Amino acid sequence: MKAFEYERPVGVTEAVALARRAGSRFLGGGTNLVDLMKLGVETPDLLVDLTGLDLAEVLEQPDGALRIGATVRNSDLSANDAVRARYPVLSQALVAGASGQLRNMATVGGNMLQRTRCPYFQDVTKACNKRVPGSGCPARAGEHRNLAILGASEACIATSPSDFAVALAALDAGVTALTTEGEVSLTVSDFFRLPGDEPQRDTNLPPGALVTALTVPRLDWATRSAYRKVRDRASYAFALVSVAAAVDLDGDRVRDVRLALGGVAHAPWRATRAEEALRGGPATEEAFSAALRGELEAAEPLPHNGFKVDLAHNVAVRTLTELTGVPA
Amino acid sequence: MARMSLDLTVNGERRKVDVDTRTTVLDLLREQLGLTGSKKGCDHGQCGACTVLVAGRRVLGCLVLAVTLEGAEVTTVEGLADGDDLHPVQRAFLDADAFQCGYCTPGQLCSAVGMLREVGEGWPSVVTPPGATVSVSSLGPDEVRERMSGNLCRCGAYVNIVPAVLAARR
Ligand SMILES: Cc1cc2nc3c(=O)[nH]c(=O)nc-3n(C[C@H](O)[C@H](O)[C@H](O)COP(=O)(O)OP(=O)(O)OC[C@H]3O[C@@H](n4cnc5c(N)ncnc54)[C@H](O)[C@@H]3O)c2cc1C
Ligand code: FES
Ligand code: FES
Numbered sequence: 001m002k003a004f005e006y007e008r009p010v011g012v013t014e015a016v017a018l019a020r021r022a023g024s025r026f027l028g029g030g031t032n033l034v035d036l037m038k039l040g041v042e043t044p045d046l047l048v049d050l051t052g053l054d055l056a057e058v059l060e061q062p063d064g065a066l067r068i069g070a071t072v073r074n075s076d077l078s079a080n081d082a083v084r085a086r087y088p089v090l091s092q093a094l095v096a097g098a099s100g101q102l103r104n105m106a107t108v109g110g111n112m113l114q115r116t117r118c119p120y121f122q123d124v125t126k127a128c129n130k131r132v133p134g135s136g137c138p139a140r141a142g143e144h145r146n147l148a149i150l151g152a153s154e155a156c157i158a159t160s161p162s163d164f165a166v167a168l169a170a171l172d173a174g175v176t177a178l179t180t181e182g183e184v185s186l187t188v189s190d191f192f193r194l195p196g197d198e199p200q201r202d203t204n205l206p207p208g209a210l211v212t213a214l215t216v217p218r219l220d221w222a223t224r225s226a227y228r229k230v231r232d233r234a235s236y237a238f239a240l241v242s243v244a245a246a247v248d249l250d251g252d253r254v255r256d257v258r259l260a261l262g263g264v265a266h267a268p269w270r271a272t273r274a275e276e277a278l279r280g281g282p283a284t285e286e287a288f289s290a291a292l293r294g295e296l297e298a299a300e301p302l303p304h305n306g307f308k309v310d311l312a313h314n315v316a317v318r319t320l321t322e323l324t325g326v327p328a
Numbered sequence: 329m330a331r332m333s334l335d336l337t338v339n340g341e342r343r344k345v346d347v348d349t350r351t352t353v354l355d356l357l358r359e360q361l362g363l364t365g366s367k368k369g370c371d372h373g374q375c376g377a378c379t380v381l382v383a384g385r386r387v388l389g390c391l392v393l394a395v396t397l398e399g400a401e402v403t404t405v406e407g408l409a410d411g412d413d414l415h416p417v418q419r420a421f422l423d424a425d426a427f428q429c430g431y432c433t434p435g436q437l438c439s440a441v442g443m444l445r446e447v448g449e450g451w452p453s454v455v456t457p458p459g460a461t462v463s464v465s466s467l468g469p470d471e472v473r474e475r476m477s478g479n480l481c482r483c484g485a486y487v488n489i490v491p492a493v494l495a496a497r498r
Contacts, residue, residue, distance in 0.1 A: 003329045006349045006395045027396070034352070034391045035372050047349070049396055079451040088458050095454040099478020100443055102373060104385045105392065226458070235454070235477035 001037050008049040012210060016180050018048045019208040026050050026210060028071060028110030031102050036115060040124045041131060050107070055212055058082065064218030070109030070211045074164070075100070077108060087216060089225035089244050093167035096229040099236045109211040112165055112175070112191070115202065116158035116266075117238055119143055129155045130199040137199075145304040146240060149312075151265040152300065156199030159263055160192060161238050166262035167227055169270050170244040173216045177209040184209060192267030199266075221248035221256065228319045229262070230311060239263035241311045243319045247283070254278045254287075254324075261312055264299075271295045271316070283324040288317045336397050338363070339407025347394045354378045354389030357404060365405035365434045369480070376479035379435040379442070380404050386442025388478075405434035408441065417441050420496035421489075428483035436479045440493045443475045464497050 004023075009015040018024060023045030027033055036042040055069035058080050066082060077083055078094035098106065115121065120128045120139050127136040139147055139157050147157040168188045175191045177184045184206060191203050205211070225246035231237040242262035248255040257278045259271040274295035281287050292313045299309045320326075330349045335342070338361060345360055354371075357363040357380070369377030371390045378389035381403040408415040414422070417440045427433045447464050455474045456462055462471065472493045473486070481489065 001350045004349055005330050006332060006393070008396075008398075027393075029391075030393060030396070031373055031388075031391050034393060038371065047393075051396065075446070075451065079446075079449065084452065084459075091452060092454065092458070095452055095456075099376065100446065100475055101376060101379055101386045101388045101439065101478045102391075104442075105387050229454075235474050 001040075002043045002045075004044050005046045006049065007046065008052045010052050010054075012053055012055070012178055012212060015048055015050060015053060016178050016208065016210050018046065019210065020180060021046055024048055024208075026109075028107035029073070029105035030110075031098070031106050032110060032114040036122070039122055041115075041122060050109070050210070055109075061215075066216045068108055068214045068216070070213055071107045073104060074098070074106040074108060074111060075103040078103065085223070087167075087171060087219075087222050087225065089170060089222065089227045089246060090164070090167045090216065092227035093163040093242075093244060096227055096239075096242070097163040108164065108214060111162050112168075112211060112214070113203070113205075114161055117161045118147060118158040121158060130158055130195075133198075133200045140302065143304075144302050146238070146263070147302070147305060148265050149299045149301045149305055149308045150261075150269055150296075151194040151267070151298075153195045153197065153199065155197050156195035156266065157302070158195065158199065158266055160202070160265065160267050162268075163227070163229060163239060163242060163262060165192065166242055166260050166268040167244040168214065168216070169268035170225070170246060170258040170260040171216050171219060171222060172258075173214055175205075175211060176213045176215065177205055177211045179206050179209045181206075188268070189270055195266045202266075219246065222246045222258075224249070224323055225258070226319055226323055228315055230315055241308055241315050243312070243316045244268075245316070245319045245323060247320065247323050249283060249324055252283050254281055254283050257320075259316065259320075261316065264308060264312055274316075283320075283326055285317060285321050285326055288320045288326075289313070292316050332395050334394060334398055336399065337401045339403060345394075349393065349395050351394045352390050353380065353392045353394045353397060353402065356394040357389065357402075363404050363406050366438075367431055367434055369431070369435075374480075375432070375435075376439060377432050377435040379438045379479065381438055381442055384442070384445060386439050403438070405437050408437060415441065416498060417444075417493070417496040420492040424488045424492035424495060426488040426492035427481075427485050432479060432481045432483075432485075436476070436481070436489060439476060439479045440496065443493075444497065446475070447471075467494065467497065469494065
């Protein structure tokens with residue numbers, strides 16, 4: 001590992017000022033960054049440790065929103081009473097990720113900014129447009145069983161690894177960040193981006209920006225929400241496909257619905273087309289299935305990941321039927 | 329090469345050390361403090377062999393940089409027993425024969441201690457039914473398997489590890 005300096009600022013102003021130094025990186029729990037440094041993918045000159053900042057609180061706002069500080073640990077947030085009661089999907093997405101030890105270390109800000117688990121990105125002996133722009137993407141013709149089926153580009157078929165971010169996308173959450181120029185606010189949908197011809201950029205965050213908080217708007221019917229994840233083993237593995245869903249029922253009809261898919265794209269995939277198809281319609285398995293088929297028409301699977309299309313359909317339909325109590 | 333000096337408590341003892349900023353707490357324990365109980369399996373957060381407790385919370389020593397632990401209280405497998413009195417989790421592992429080669433065991437022990445504390449605080453897991461509350465006394469094998477999933481055992485001693493953890497709850 002390359003040598004680096006270490007700073008532990010106590011104020012956010014100092015933290016963003018330090019981040020202006022060339023080769024600096026923010027350090028949250030380190031569960032992704034330290035790993036990537038060992039692999040030689042990240043070679044920072046300076047680590048700016050965020051865990052001394054006053055950003056570790058979960059606060060209920062006057063308008064009913066929940067403001068989650070960026071250094072709140074994944075495990076603390078998953079066990080938070082307000083999160084469990086008001087947004088079950090969020091708590092479930094957190095406990096579906098990684099392991100008990102990793103969740104104790106991981107911060108929510110770091111979780112949002114963790115890098116893809118694409119094997120070519122993690123291996124410095126291979127080409128990768130995300131790691132070295134213009135070097136090529138061997139994944140298309142190579143190992144891509146767990147890579148994207150939606151929204152990919154010629155340049156990159158990586159997937160976003162975070163479970164938490166999928167739930168946040170369904171909940172229309174916001175991201176607040178700070179740079180030396182001032183505060184920036186983005187919705188989670190605007191925060192993550194599709195790879196296009198700039199796969200080196202995971203997000204639309206300005207360079208050097210410090211994520212300070214995530215805000216989950218009030219959504220009373222999110223009490224009827226769930227996260228379901230399918231992986232190669234029962235636990236301690238990234239998603240093949242995951243689904244975050246919330247449903248507002250009006251008798252046997254869908255008054256409103258939120259649906260996001262994980263493991264299928266470079267960003268959490270908000271299934272807006274399926275949501276539109278479902279809104280105002282019957283809460284039946286047929287309707288759920290048709291809506292998902294419509295959403296997944298856009299899928300462009302590769303030879304080894306075609307199974308994800310049916311899997312995403314099935315997992316989403318199952319999640320919706322369970323949430324709405326429709327007999328399967 | 330950047331070095332920093334660091335004050336921390338390891339198994340109840342104050343330690344002052346000088347570390348390269350690249351040093352993980354696992355390497356600090358093993359290479360500088362002579363505490364070789366914590367094991368290096370993968371060095372990438374994928375096996376749990378390096379699990380230690382920081383302020384009572386289980387973490388992975390291989391991904392924690394030592395410099396982040398200024399003033400922290402670290403407990404390793406060497407610090408679980410009270411003198412010659414084994415920790416109940418250690419006793420239970422012996423009684424249930426919850427290991428074969430023993431390489432994963434220090435991590436399993438520290439993880440189980442941290443995990444039982446999490447359950448005591450009512451933390452849910454992914455197998456906890458929505459809205460349900462968990463308690464140490466009501467913990468079942470499925471919960472133990474899920475909550476201990478961050479500790480791999482190449483020998484496959486899980487069939488005895490799960491009963492050992494359940495037995496250690498007293
Ligand atoms: C074996 C293993 C299995 C895993 N399984 C899963 C899984 O199933 N699901 C899942 O979702 N995750 C999984 N993870 C990933 C884990 O959840 C992430 O590594 C973790 O959430 C990252 O948080 P952190 O605080 O440790 O980030 P760090 O490693 O500290 O940082 C990650 C990145 O974010 C940047 N950063 C951190 N905080 C901020 C901030 N506030 N503002 C701006 N930039 C910031 C850092 O500079 C760095 O680039 C797994 C990890 C491992 C090692
Ligand atoms: S050595 Fe730390 S998790 Fe494997
Ligand atoms: S006892 Fe050998 S690895 Fe677990």
